[in-house]
Amino acid sequence: xxxxxxxxxxxxxxxxxxxxxxxxxxxxxxxxxxxxxxxxxxxxxxxxxxxxxxxxxxxxxxxxxxxxxxxxxxxxxxxxxxxxxxxxxxxxxxxxxxxxxxxxxxxxxxxxxxxxxxxxxxxxxxxxxxxxxxxxxxxxxxxxxxxxxxxxxxxxxxxxxxxxxxxxxxxxxxxxxxxxxx
Amino acid sequence: xxxxxxxxxxxxxxxxxxxxxxxxxxxxxxxxxxxxxxxxxxxxxxxxxxxxxxxxxxxxxxxxxxxxxxxxxxxxxxxxxxxxxxxxxxxxxxxxxxxxxxxxxxxxxxxxxxxxxxxxxxxxxxxxxxxxxxxxxxxxxxxxxxxxxxxxxxxxxxxxxxxxxxxxxxxxxxxxxxxxxxxxxxxxxxxxxxxxxxxxxxxxxxxxxxxxxxxxxxxxxxxxxxxxxxxxxxxxxxxxxxxxxxxxxxxxxxxxxxxxxxxxxxxxxxxxxxxxxxxxxxxxxxxxxxxxxxxxxxxxxxxxxxxxxxxxxxx
Numbered sequence: 001x002x003x004x005x006x007x008x009x010x011x012x013x014x015x016x017x018x019x020x021x022x023x024x025x026x027x028x029x030x031x032x033x034x035x036x037x038x039x040x041x042x043x044x045x046x047x048x049x050x051x052x053x054x055x056x057x058x059x060x061x062x063x064x065x066x067x068x069x070x071x072x073x074x075x076x077x078x079x080x081x082x083x084x085x086x087x088x089x090x091x092x093x094x095x096x097x098x099x100x101x102x103x104x105x106x107x108x109x110x111x112x113x114x115x116x117x118x119x120x121x122x123x124x125x126x127x128x129x130x131x132x133x134x135x136x137x138x139x140x141x142x143x144x145x146x147x148x149x150x151x152x153x154x155x156x157x158x159x160x161x162x163x164x165x166x167x168x169x170x171x172x173x174x175x176x177x178x179x180x181x182x
Numbered sequence: 183x184x185x186x187x188x189x190x191x192x193x194x195x196x197x198x199x200x201x202x203x204x205x206x207x208x209x210x211x212x213x214x215x216x217x218x219x220x221x222x223x224x225x226x227x228x229x230x231x232x233x234x235x236x237x238x239x240x241x242x243x244x245x246x247x248x249x250x251x252x253x254x255x256x257x258x259x260x261x262x263x264x265x266x267x268x269x270x271x272x273x274x275x276x277x278x279x280x281x282x283x284x285x286x287x288x289x290x291x292x293x294x295x296x297x298x299x300x301x302x303x304x305x306x307x308x309x310x311x312x313x314x315x316x317x318x319x320x321x322x323x324x325x326x327x328x329x330x331x332x333x334x335x336x337x338x339x340x341x342x343x344x345x346x347x348x349x350x351x352x353x354x355x356x357x358x359x360x361x362x363x364x365x366x367x368x369x370x371x372x373x374x375x376x377x378x379x380x381x382x383x384x385x386x387x388x389x390x391x392x393x394x395x396x397x398x399x400x401x402x403x404x405x406x407x408x409x410x411x412x413x414x415x416x417x418x419x420x421x422x423x424x425x426x427x428x429x430x431x432x433x434x435x436x437x438x439x440x441x442x443x444x445x446x447x448x449x450x451x452x453x454x455x456x457x458x459x460x461x462x463x464x465x466x467x468x469x470x471x472x473x474x475x476x477x478x479x480x481x482x483x484x485x486x487x488x489x490x491x492x493x494x495x496x497x
Contacts, residue, residue, distance in 0.1 A: 016198070016199070016200070019200050020199065020200055020203065023200055023203060023204060023207075027204075027207045027211075030211065031211070034211065034214070034215065038218060041222065045222070045225065045226070045229075048229075049229060052229070052233050056233070056236045056237065056240065059237070059240050060240045060243065063240055063241075063243035063244055064243055066244075067243055067244060067246040070246050071246065071301070072326060072327040072328060072329070072435055072497075073434075073435065073438060075327070077326065077327060077497040078495055078497060079495045079496060079497055089442075091442045091445055091446055092438055092439075092442050094441075094442075094445055095437075095438045095439075095441035095442040095445060096438055098441055099437050099438065099441055100274075100434070100437075103274045103275070103434070106273075106274075106300060107274075107275055107300040107301050108301060109299075109300075158446045158449050158451045158494070159449060160448070160449030160450050160451075163450055164450060165446075165449045165450045165451040165494070
């Protein structure tokens, strides 16, 4: 006959320990679940924020592109006979290329501005040396990719002819580029 | 008996450790969840304020005028908004700093998010509050066009212009902005801020010929109508800071015009203002506040006259 000496107190204690362990696991699992849900909500919120920033950028460029030709740094003012709307002074653009054009990148909050002659068309990029025998004037030509918006403008300059000068205006397009939100 | 007493005591505190543990951890999880939700809603409020402030700044882009002399727009916000208008002189052009708080759930959002803009000049009181806002813009020339100045007023902030010069009267009538009245009809209405030309017993006194605007103890000097409006609608701090930013822009534009003048000389277009532009640039280096406008005035007028009568106009 085997007499088993059962210690009920110890068994009860072990059972309690198992219960606590179960609960601890449950709590850890619950915490992980909450963290995952939190991260999920945060990622949605962040993507919404990115989208909002992109929309704001686009709105800014859309409104800016139609008005940028009226900024005194680019506009013709009265230099070509009369006050003209949407007229860009290419002599000013060249001056801007020479002096601190980088300062103006932050000023307009865009990554690049390009003015392309449409008629007569010319694909040569303007430099101080080849101006005005060129067709594309680039301001702060940032290499980064991005979306752009454009608007038609008149591009005017002073042109010399046999010792005299006259106003020459051509059809052009101003392209404003803004960086993608990373 | 002792056994019964022991049983009774256990009954009194018959909560097992696992229950206590669960209650504590449960409370901690609930507290964390409540904290998370409140934090999240605060972030959302901040986000909303930041988006509104950015949208507000973008809405001002069309106010960049070309041939128009003045332009007015009305902006209605979706909720009651508080716009804090500050200015910074740091950097090449300084910054227009705007922050917008929205009145949501019976309290102001207090987001503290600021939007910076180098190409805008908004003249207003430090804090403008309301649902509807009027903004009118007018080009500032010194002597060439420098920028469009924007004057921001809340819908219920009314101004009564008493005896203004004919030019100003005509402009304000044509502008047709409901919170700007001209004439003596509004003189006795308490809800209006009186702007008087000559009379010193008003809220704001304008010395049109002497080119100053007096508001209480503050005196601001101006040159041209656009700066006069700027001084009327803003406080001294904002006015002086924005004027400082404008002078930085004038300096940069002077450089551009100097460079342009040199470039077009090659095609036979010789402008007589080149030397004067150089002098203006030097004078601008020592600009401190609106009192210095008097020093610049003669130079500006000289440049303006030379350019206007030149065969080769720079602007």
